[in-house]
Each structure stands twice: as structure tokens, then as C-alpha cells.
Amino acid sequence: MATEPLAEQPGLAGPAAWELEAEREHVHGLGPWRLGLRRLRRNKTAIAFGILFVLLVLACLAAPLWAKHVAHTTPDANHLSDTIKLNGKTTNVVGLDGVPIGPTYKGKFFLGADPNGRDIMVRLLYGGRNSLMIGVVAALMTTVLSVVLGVVAGYFRGWLDLAVRSLLDIMWSFPVLILGVALGVALALGGLQIGPITIGGDSLIIPIFIIGLVYVPYMARPVRGQVLALREKEFVEAARAQGAGPLRIMFSEVVPNLASTILVFFTLLIANAVLLESALSFLGAGVRPPNPSWGTMIDEGVDRIATAPHLTVVPGLMLVLTVLSLNVFGDGVRDALDPRAKVRLER
Amino acid sequence: MGRFIVRRVLQMVLVMFAVSVLTFLIFNVIPNSDPAVRMAGRHTSESTIQAIRKEWGFNESLPKQYVTTMEKVVTGDLKSQFTQLPVGKEIVKGLPRTFSLAIGAALLWMFVAICFGLYSAVKAGKFADRFLTIIALIGISMPVFWIGALMNYYLGFKLGWFPNGGYVEFTKDPIGWFYHLILPWTALAILFVGFYSRVLRSNVLDTINEDYVRTARAKGLSERQIMVRHVLRNSMIPIVTLWGLDFGAVLGGGAILTETVFDLQGVGQYTAEAIGQLDVPPVLAVTMFSAFFIVLLNAVVDIMYAYLDPRIRLQ
């Protein structure tokens, strides 16, 4: 398992552990891929959770369909004074004392409403789109940055390596959650203007940017470690002897050999990014209302946990299922691609 | 060793400088709002705002403001813009609470993770291992504020088994202190238990196959003796170092979410409130304090690592 708790949220302990993992990863040609696939296919649990994740993503992608054809509403539409027919009885969507309707398990308000009379199911699906989008894009950003930094540092060594390592050390020593929240809150006031680019205070770019940066040291360090080992390998030597430039070697020889590490990290990064997004949103520094995300939905729900517990429970469950499916699948992929997993199992 | 210390001290200074500059910039450059106006409150006059500007030096250039603020950090004169209370005193007031949360949760997660991890490794591949693996992964996948809020409401209020949040001072009522912290400890520990038990499991599996363990087995030591004396001790090294780092992070105000959900009013919650009010001095102090702790514990961990595992030499 290569995810660690970031203080308390998407947790983290320290790059030490990830480096440990990386040490264990083996360096070899493309051969193990097929082997890995075969091993993965045998891991029924991992496959099942992988499928679950795909289903969750598809469901969230289908949000507009559900909203339009089943719930007949939009994620932001309030239904404060509306009533619906339930078992022949006319019921307020939101009671006079502000208590919203619970799950109806029918097309409209399938999972009930929030205090604004908005359809929870619709918001859940749209919120999932936001949460997953942030997760994937942030993970992508982290991966690209980490690979570039890690490869450059590991390949060139010397002062470049020292500079990158110091940068990572500094980033890693930052109280990330505090600074992330501070940045989110400050930006929410008026957005940011850098030259001709204006970022609105409610832009999703802000949480993506924060999350994308936070995890860079966690991935860049192990990548660097692997590159250090790789650059001494025969095939790199061979390429160098043939006169290939550093750029060519890096991208055609070194990076492909990092593929399995990158794949595993990417999966787990999405899981952690989704969790961190929910934490930022819960603290009011992530996705801005009325945009839904699972984190903001939990945040809004906690205020009504006694009268409408479904507002807290449902988005939380979606979040747990998504992150869990990614974690189990990522774990399975890692085991499958790590040839020593077999060794480890025998006693 | 001397060079190591020098490097770490340099790193610490550098990090704290970077953190303070960044915090300062975040709050002074980005928000589209004037701190003097924020401080004056809603019903006020232009002359009051001018007076505040003068007294707090908001008219000065940014670098000068930064230097003045840092002077106050050093002399301990830093005051909140919002409440005008000394920041240092408020942090010290929150520390026992944050420390209580951190130490209890850290011991709990360590203990449970060792049990889970060992058992899982011993039963590797069997049902119990798979079951514990899934449990661990579920733990890692749960947002602490979500499980915390659910525990607080259902166990704390609905069933009334535990207090519904809050904190009691240890010196006043040790039993109440313990009782109030059970839920926060558990909520915070769940996450780490999952992660630590996974790391321990794979470490144990690696160690079991080492030569010296085979030798020990060949010598005819009992399975129990081998586990405790050889396998566990060696597998614990990375875990202990991780533990140090995480403990430092939580202590440095990293437990914002847990403190907020359970209303513990420690350093984390204090920071969260200050951030919301764009109150620069407290956030500046806490981020620096936090960075200090992280770098410090990082160094301690590195030293410990080298000490425990002679194969690694400090660069």
C-alpha cells in the first residue's frame, strides 16, 4: 500500500515509506507486463473493485441524464416551496420548520432533498463529477510534475539533483493542509489575476492546483530513486554508447521503465486527491457553493445530522466507495506488477 | 554528524523562512480586501480605519511590514488582528489539547496496527489476512471528518455512550479527560491503523525470508521467539520512523479536521478560525511552528533510522 495519511487527511507519513516501496519495485524490461496482467486477472477482489470504480465514474458521467429524464431538475434548482405526491399524499419537499424530505426511492428526490430543497441524488452525481474531475486532473498534474522532477534530478544528479531535492524537502516540510486551506480561503475572496489570466474565486482550478502540488514530493522522491538505479543499467549504457542525447535517453529508455510505478502511483494519487478535495471543501476552501462536491455535501449535511442524517451519510458512502475501489485496485495492480509478491506469500 | 546537523538547521531556517513568506503573501497580496477595514468592524468611521492603519503599520511597504511582523514573532509580541490577543499565549493554551489528541491517537494506532499487521503477516494469504486487508483499506479510504461526525452523533449523542465532543483538562479530571478523548482518538487512529498495518505486514513478510531468520529457525528457536526477537524488531524500524513523522505533523496543528469535528479547541481549530477571518498573525505563527516541528522530527527520525539500521549512513 503506497498511500499514506497526510497528517490526518489523505494521509501521509513521509516519503520514507514511499521510497521504501520504490526500493522494493523491480527494474526490468517490458516482460513482466504480461505476467502482471495474468496475476491481476487472478485477483478477483481487485478486478471487482476496479469494475466498481468504472461503474461509479459512469454513473457520475450520466448525471445530466438522470437529472433531465428521471429527476426532472438541475443540481442547483431549489424546491423550497414545492410539494410532491408520495403514496397519494401531498408532502412538502422542505417542511415549514426547515426539515427536508428523506429518500423517496422514486425518480424525484430518490435520496431526499437538502435544506434548500435540492435533489440529493442529482447533486450526488454532479458532485461526483466535480470530485472525480479534481481527483484525476490533480493526480495527473502531480504525476507529470513528479516524473519530470524525479527524472531530471535522478538523471543529471549533481547540483540539479541537489536543487530538486531541496525543493522537495521544503515542499514536504510545509504544513500543507493549513496552507492549502489558507490559499483556498484567500482566493475565494476575489480570485486571482496573473497577467492576462483571471481565475475566479469559485474556479475548480484552485483546489486542483493546491492538491496537485501537495503530493509532488511523495511521488518525485521515489521516482528519482528509481532513475538513479536505472541510469546505471546496461540498456541505458548501450543507448549512451550509441550516442543518444540525454533527452532521448530519458524519454525513450528511462520513462517507459517507470511505467509500472507511475501506474500504481497514479491510481493511488487519485484516491488521495479525492480525499483531500473533500477535506478542503469541508473546511470551506475547496469547491465553492453552490457547486456540489462530496466534500461540500458532507459539510452541509453535518449541520443537519440529527434531522436529516442521509445528507451526511450518502455523500460519505460514495466517497468511501470511490476511494476504496481505487485503493483496492491500485493495491492489486501493485501486487501484480511486483514480481516479489509471489516470494512474499510463501513461508 | 556535525555536517548533518548543520544541514538540517539550515534546512529548518530555510523552510521556516519560506513558509512565513508564503503565508504572509497569501494573506496580504491575494485577498481583495483591506485588513484595517476588516479590523474596524461594520459600523465604523474613516478616522478609525486610518488610526488602525497607522497603529498596525498597514501603510508601510510589504517587505517592511514583513520585517516588523517577524520581529514580533521573535519577541513574542505577535497579536491577532481580530481579537488583539497575544498569539503565543493562545497557541500555548491549545497545545495541551492538541498534544493529548496526538499522543493518545498515536499510541492507539501504533498498538492496533502492530496487532493487525503481525496477525495479517502470520496468516498471509489466508482468509484472516484478506479480511484484515480489506478492513485496513476501508480505514484508509474514510475521511476523518465524516467518520468523526458520524461517531460523534451516533455514539456521542444518540446512544449517549460517550461525550458528544469537548475536552476536559487532565489535571482537573483525568477520567473525564480520557472519556472525552476516546472518540477523537479512535477517529484519528482509524486512518493510520490501515496504513501502518499494511506497511508492517509487508515488512514482516520481507524479514521472514531474510537469512538471519532462517538461521535462527535452524538454531531451533521457537516460532514465537523468532517473531518477537528477530522479525518484529527489524520490521518495526520503518514503522517507528513513520510514527515520529506523523506524530510531529499532528502535533504541529495538522489535526484541524478532528479538532473541529470534536470541538477540541486545540491549535488546529484555532488556526482554522484564524484562516476564516484572514487573521494573518496566528496563521503565520502556526504555520511556522508546524514547519519547525515537521523539520525537527524529520531530523530526529533520520538520526534514529541511522542508529537502528547501521546499514544506512547519514549522507
Add this chain to the structure above:
Amino acid sequence: MGKLGRRALVLLLAGLSMSVIAACGGGDDSGDSGTGGSGGEAKNGGSITMSQTSQPDFMDPALTYTVNGIEPLWLVYTPLLTYPRTGDAEKDSLVVPGLAEDMPTISKDGKTYELTLRKGLKYSDGSPVKASDFEHALKRVLNLESGGSAFFLGIVGAQDYIDAGKCDGDIKGVVTDDKTGKITISLSDPDGSFTNVLAMWFVGLVPGDTPCKNLTENPPPGVGPYKVTESVPNRQFVLEKNANFPDLGPDIPAGHIDKMTTKIIKNPQRQAQDVISGELDYMQDPPPADIKPEVKAKYSDRYREITTASTYYMFMNNRVAPFDKKEVREAVNIGLDKPALARLFAGEVAPGCSFLPPGQPGFDEALDVADCPWGDPNKPPDIEKARQMIKDAGVAGTDVTVYGNNDDPSDKVTEAYADQLTKLGFKAKPKILDGGVYFQTIGSAKVAPQTGFANWFQDFPHPKNFFFLVDGKSIQPTNNQNFGNVDDPEITKGIAELNKEPKMTDEVAARWGELNKKLVERAWIVPYGHRKLATFLSERMDFDNCSRFHPVYFNDYSSFCLK
């Protein structure tokens, strides 16, 4: 949770204090209007535990400007003038002599106020009260850049004193004589609300040697039924009975409970749960929407809601499209779904469309509800008509950013308002800011907000305290409180004239009422209701006999007693 230290009410930073409507009733759930005045059987003694959601901004009379600080501190620091505590809402909103012997003698031109200090008064620490202490208390307000200083700038020399920046400087317009106890105050212009201003907690008397600094951690002695004996910011503060409290007449009584410990508990749900279980005896905020259904159902014998002198409204920026058009503002007034917004307050708002709230002189109940020019505020609006008007004005499809803060339920109200504007034909998007910076942000001309959430709780029962929010003269580039830049020449002129009236006669009140009517009819803003506050006590408290609700300062701690 979340949103970084949430306040349950928007009271923070807003001017506060409220007023029970004398003729209250209305939609209140418990018919009686907070006049659970103490009968003869109020028990003395005992100690209780209370809670607040946020730490008082300051535990210093010169500085505090939130209800968290005012509610306890007005019982510790009595000013020269004050409000009675009898339980009769109408009587309690009229200023009476506090530490002064009598009401001030006001000169013919309305610019000079003369008062005399009562003889033989002592602070809670036993030291004697001197006339010059008034000037010192005022100096602290001005020198400490208090949020209250704006009220006293009409005093001659106040501005010069602030500019000098010296605590021991002199305020030209205040002359005191310690021997005779005479205090003379000169104003540069007549101010009809000045007796109300003199009754504000800011100028509650403190000893003349009280330093000019924030004394939150060590509040100075005062003259009042209680004294502060402990104050640990963000944790708790303790009020104990003041043995040196002088007899100020039957309308300004001493307290019953000996010791009141107020804890800061950030989670309002937890406070309500603790009052239910008896761990707490009183919570300063109303029980949150989440727990209220249970409280109302099971504990209605110790729960009461009272409408306060407050107004919740949406401001519309008259200087920014599309709200620079009168028809558009009218359409929003017609189309705003007020009962829907009331649901977001869990019923804690009495829908109405008058800007002046009940309890203020000049308030007209008919205008508020029955004769509201924009339709009955308790019924769903005519959305079609409003839609059509917006279409006709040619602004359908305009982008509108709706500002709001994150205090529960303002954030939800803002989101609902944005959605309603969308239904009226705009493309509206809410923008939610932290409560701690909200009003300062929307008061900036640079931000130029189009429309958004606003509210005001009275500082004292005088319309001046409301009309500065819509006074063309109070528009300024920063820290603007006239968020919508309302500048109706007739209203602005009327405010200037009425501010000078020294006495609140029926005729003056009626003229304020006229201004209010014009404001509402000309659709300058969209008022939608008046906030209700609650009293919720523990089982062991004597709710029926001992829970006075004060029209200006809310729950009156000095009325509390145990069963």
C-alpha cells in the same frame, strides 16, 4: 461544522442588540412576548453554566460590539443612562437614568447635554465612582479605535482627540467636575439619538486609571449587578454577583444567581444537546435548526421565540446593471419568495416587507404584512409577473453575482435567492464569503457587488440606527454600509432633518414611518423579514418566573433563577 469556526448567528460583527416588539405575538410559537418577568417568587443564589458559540470579540466594554460580549457586559458596566429591566418590553426600550441622577438637561439648540452623577456610587472593587470616569470611559472608546467610536464623533473635539492619538489627551466637548458630579457634553450638531448613544455599553463607567488597552483578559471593575471574575479567551468567563451594586431603583434590579460560568462551545448542536440533558443551563444562540424540531416537540415548556428589532434584506446595487433600473428592482421585490426563505431559517424569521423592524419608532405593522405593496409576504409571489417585467426591461439573461456569507443559514438563503433570481430570468450565481470578512468586502466600491444578503440588528431603538444603511450621505468608497448605494434625494434629505429632532415624539416617529414607506414603495431594497431569537433553558432553571427578554439586550441574565 466546517466553514472554519462557524457562528450560528450572523450577529458577529453586525451591530446588535434587538428589540422585542411590544405588540409582538405575530407568528410566535409561545404566545407570551418575553415578559416572563420575575414574579415575587424568584429564588436567589446558586450557580449555573451557560454557553456561547463564539468568544466575545472583546471582554472590554469600550471595545465589544457583538452580542456575545454585550449580553453579559451590559450587566457589568452601567452607563450614565440605561434601559430598565422590568420585563415590560415597551417600558424597557425607553432610556432612563442609570448612574446619572436624572435624564440630561438638553439646551434649546439641542447641542449641550448636562448630567449629574449619583452620589456615593462604588465600583465592584470598592473604589468610588467619579464624574471624570465618564470622560475616561469615552476616551478609551475613541483611543482604542473601537467599533463604537463612530457613535461619539458628534461630540466636539472627539475627532481631534483621536487624531492626537494620546490616551490622556482632552476631549474639548466633555467637561466634568468630580466635586459636584456635573458632566457637560457639547455636540457640534444636534443628534436626536444621543440619549440612546449615552445609554450604550461602550460608555459604561470604569475607573479613571483603567489603562487604554484591550482588557479582555482582565476586565476592569464596573458598576452593575454582576462583575467579571474570570476571563480566559476562547475558553470561558465567569460573572459573579457584585456586592457593591448600589440601589438604582426598582427598575434596575440586582441579579438572582450568584455565579454564572459561560463556556465557549463552538458546536451549537452540542450546546442544544447539553441544555436538553441539563449539562448546560442556557445557550446564548438559539438551538440550531437541526435540534429545534426536537426542542419544540419535547421541551416547549422551557423554550420561547421572540421577534427582534432586526431586518433581513437583499441589497441591490443601484449603480450597477441590471439593478440601476427601477422596474428591475420592483420585479425582484415582487418575485422574491419570502416564505421560502423563512423555511431556511427553520421558521426563525417573521416574513415582512418593512425596512424598519417592529420595536422601532415609526414601524407600521400594516405596511410590514397586510398592506405590503409587493404582495403578502406570507404567500408565494407572482413569479410570472416579475418575469415579464424583467423581460420587458430587457435585462433577461443578465449575469448576476449574488453575495452572501457562510454563517448558517445565510449561505443557504443566498443560494436560494440566486436560484430565485434565475427563475426570474437572470443568470445568477451565488458567491459565499466567510462571515468574518463579508460586510467589509461588499462595502468596497472596488468589489461593487450587484446584489446580496444583508441584515441589521438595532443598536438602540431609534430609526437613525437603521436609516444610515440607506442614507445617500453615508455612501463611501470603502467600508460602505449602504451596500446598494441607495441615494433617494427625498429620503436622504428626510434623514438629515429627522436626525436633528431632539425628542422622539409621536409626530417625529410618524415622519420616520413615512420615510420607511417611501423606501419600501420605491423598491430601493428587498426586505424579507425580521429575525426571531430564542430563550432555551435547562430543566432546573425557573423558566416561567425568571426569563426576562430585554428589547435592546436580549436575554437578561440578571433575571435568571433556579427552581
